[in-house]
Amino acid sequence: MLSTGAMRAHLLAARLAGTVATSREESLRSYRLFAARDPRVMLGLDPEWNWGQRELIELMADKCGVSADPGHTSGHDVIDPERTLIALHAFAERLGKAARSGAPVLFGTGHPHRLIGFYAALADALSAAGCEVLTPAQGSSVDITTRFGLRTHNLDYVRGVALVREPGPRAPGRTTGAHTHSPLPVRTALAAAAEAGGPLPELVVGDHGWVCGAGQLGFEAIGLADTDDPALFVGEAEGRVSVVVPLDDAVRSDYYRPLTRYVLNRACLSQ
Incomplete structure (x- = not known):
């Protein structure tokens, strides 16, 4: 079993926490855009409170450990590994609760190239524990605004984890999808589940718009977020997101494997 000390060391060595690759400039830009209610960084959240840039910096300092x-205004951002560990424990506790109750769960990611393995292992463990891992709206079209304009994507699932793909043939060996911050995929999935008469998820697990979009609609959601994604932490502060784990969400995919083991052990879901 990976100890807390070993997990802390891994977080720092892999730069999942400590000094991370996300720049202070990127984070401050996101905070400015969020304060202006720019939909590109809202991720489907409609905040109840007024969040100016100063308030967001204070929130992110409290939740993540940034300055x-x-x-x-410059340099690399910093995530306090102690805050990451505390959030990982809460994240694992919520997964364990879902496993014990056999709750239906929906997984989705906007970071499939990096995080598909992390979520897929959690989905496998919950399925083995008796939870139904939901896959509503598979193959449905989702129109997402990108920097290149409106693009149609297809909702798909890999090992029980939702993602979106650009239409057309896939390159050989490519199993992951497109990077997106949009809440439209989770809205599409939840609407399809409701129209089919359920079941609806008791827990949504993911990142970006999957967490904020679900939380905004009243579904319990937990997930991961970087220092330039303030929407998830605002959602947590306002009570619409249950747990947010602060970490760099764009390091090498294999660096998340120790997190997988750590979370599954903490949730008593190791196989």
Whole structure:
């Protein structure tokens, strides 16, 4: 079993926490856009409170450990590994609760190239524990606004984890989909589940729009977020997202494997 000390060391060595690749400039830009309610960074969340840039910096300093100084405007951002560990424990506890109750669960990611393996292992473990891992709206079209304009994507599932793909033939050996922040995929999946008469998820697990979009609709959601994704932490602060784990969400995919083992052990789901 991976100890807390070993997990902390891995977080720092892999730069999942500590000094991360996300720049302070990127984070501050996201905070400015969020304060202006730019849909590109809202991720489907409609905040109830007024969040200015200063309030967002204070929130992210509290939740992630980034600098609380508005005058700190350059360099790499920092995530406090202790905050990551505390959130990982809460994340694992919620997964364990879902397993014990046999709750239906929906997984989805906007970071399939990096995080599909992490979520898929959790989906496998919950399925083995008796949970129904939902796959509604498979193959449905979702029109997502990108920097290239409106693009049609297809909703798909890999080992029980939802993602979106651009239409057309896939390159040989390519199993993952497109990077997206959009809440439209989770809205499409939840609408399809409701129209089919259920079951509806008791828990949504993922990142980006999958978490914020579900939380905004009243579904319990937990997930991962980087320092330039303030929407998830705002959702947590306002009570629409249950748990957010602060970490770099774009490191090498194999660096998340120890997190998988750690979470499954903590949730008593190791196989």
